[in-house]
Amino acid sequence: xxxxxxxxxxxxxxxxxxxxxxxxxxxxxxxxxxxxxxxxxxxxxxxxxxxxxxxxxxxxxxxxxxxxxxxxxxxxxxxxxxxxxxxxxxxxxxxxxxxxxxxxxxxxxxxxxxxxxxxxxxxxxxxxxxxxxxxxxxxxxxxxxxxxxxxxxxxxxxxxxxxxxxxxxxxxxxxxxxxxxxxxxxxxxxxxxxxxxxxxxxxxxxxxxxxxxxxxxxxxxxxxxxxxxxxxxxxxxxxxxxxxxxxxxxxxxxxxxxxxxxxxxxxxxxxxxxxxxxxxxxxxxxxxxxxxxxxxxxxxxxxxxxxxxxx
Numbered sequence: 238x239x240x241x242x243x244x245x246x247x248x249x250x251x252x253x254x255x256x257x258x259x260x261x262x263x264x265x266x267x268x269x270x271x272x273x274x275x276x277x278x279x280x281x282x283x284x285x286x287x288x289x290x291x292x293x294x295x296x297x298x299x300x301x302x303x304x305x306x307x308x309x310x311x312x313x314x315x316x317x318x319x320x321x322x323x324x325x326x327x328x329x330x331x332x333x334x335x336x337x338x339x340x341x342x343x344x345x346x347x348x349x350x351x352x353x354x355x356x357x358x359x360x361x362x363x364x365x366x367x368x369x370x371x372x373x374x375x376x377x378x379x380x381x382x383x384x385x386x387x388x389x390x391x392x393x394x395x396x397x398x399x400x401x402x403x404x405x406x407x408x409x410x411x412x413x414x415x416x417x418x419x420x421x422x423x424x425x426x427x428x429x430x431x432x433x434x435x436x437x438x439x440x441x442x443x444x445x446x447x448x449x450x451x452x453x454x455x456x457x458x459x460x461x462x463x464x465x466x467x468x469x470x471x472x473x474x475x476x477x478x479x480x481x482x483x484x485x486x487x488x489x490x491x492x493x494x495x496x497x498x499x500x501x502x503x504x505x506x507x508x509x510x511x512x513x514x515x516x517x518x519x520x521x522x523x524x525x526x527x528x529x530x531x532x533x534x535x536x537x538x539x540x541x542x543x544x545x546x547x548x
Contacts, residue, residue: 276355276536283352297350305347305354309364312347313399317373317391323347324399325360325370332367336429337395338545339405341413343372358536359408359545366546371395371405377412378457379440379449380419380475387457388420392427404429406545409436411500411530412444418475425485432545433491434535435500439476442504446470476509483518490521490544492535494528 285294303314303323310325321343338360340346345355354360360370373391378384395401406429409417414436421428437443444452450463459466459473471477482489491506506522513520523540525532 276533279354279357285351294351298344300344300348300350303347304352307354307357307364308361310361310370315394317394318387320374320387320391322373322391322394323371324395324401325364326399327364327367327369329365330367332369335369335400335402336367337369337371337401337405338363339392339407339417340370340372341407341409341417342377343374345408345410345413346370346372356408356536359542362542363546368406368546369399369401371401375416376454376457378416378419378453379412379444379459380415380473381453381457381459382419382423382473383460384416384453384457385420385423388416389424389427392420392424402429403427407431408434408545410434410535412437414438414500414505415440415475418478419473421487422475422478422481425481425487428482428485428487430488430490430544431482432541433489433493433506434541435493435497435502435530436491436505437500438505438509440474441470443500476505476512479509479513479518480516483513483516486518488519488544489513490523490541492523492525492538492541494525494530494532494534496527497530499530 285297289297303312303321305312307325309327309329311328313324313326315322323346325346340356346360348354363370373388375384375387392405396403405427407417407421409431411434414433415438417431417436418438421431440446440449446467447463450459450461450466453459461469466473489510491510493502493506495502502524510520510522523538525534528534
């Protein structure tokens with residue numbers, strides 16, 4: 238079974254998922270429910286066949302290979318621990334500090350399974366500003382230490398081989414929030430800022446403890462039973478491990494809809510910002526009123542882009 242072939246919800250409506258999902262394909266569960274298909278159309282986008290169900294579309298959105306073209310960028314593919322990875326180099330001016338954006342999940346920075354680039358708006362503006370883009374596939378690993386170790390190996394190679402800035406700028410969307418924060422709190426001196434798009438940061442809120450055990454593939458999992466993890470939540474849950482980031486001066490901004498029922502803003506962004514402020518850190522939430530877990534507003538936010546590219 239592949240890393241992406243794990244679970245599928247018995248979906249009744251977007252944003253309404255049972256706490257534990259039946260076996261089939263995880264990506265369909267995450268993407269169909271999260272509304273990640275709802276973004277502005279870009280020139281050259283491929284429209285999925287109308288005959289496909291939303292679940293089938295979601296399954297096929299996650300790419301099996303790295304590919305993409307960019308205005309102002311050149312894609313370089315490589316592998317880390319036998320995982321897909323990439324860096325996109327700006328082809329015009331290069332930022333003097335060699336700053337870079339790191340995508341979580343990885344595939345939002347390359348073509349999806351239909352050949353469309355989900356984050357094209359943000360990425361092409363970043364490339365025009367001289368930033369590099371990067372990503373590594375660690376599947377739906379829910380912030381596990383094993384995934385964080387692969388992310389760190391990727392980080393070290395990206396910095397060594399491409400001369401990138403030693404402090405990365407992170408973009409974590411939806412379940413990518415857990416992966417991003419799961420690496421960041423373990424390696425805080427490697428992080429400059431974290432930009433979240435409706436990010437999951439409290440795995441008790443999403444995907445819930447049973448699915449933290451069930452989602453990751455072997456080798457990317459926690460290596461614990463549910464009972465064992467329940468005894469060690471504060472050791473692993475990203476929202477409980479913000480102090481290292483605050484101490485390192487990492488800046489945080491989240492873009493979140495206040496009607497998000499899948500990954501609630503209150504538990505995953507509002508509470509994180511409250512705790513971070515108490516630790517002396519800088520955290521801001523851009524609240525999109527009336528928005529659930531998906532929508533084009535998440536892909537064209539000026540405050541979000543300004544935060545990503547700020548001096």
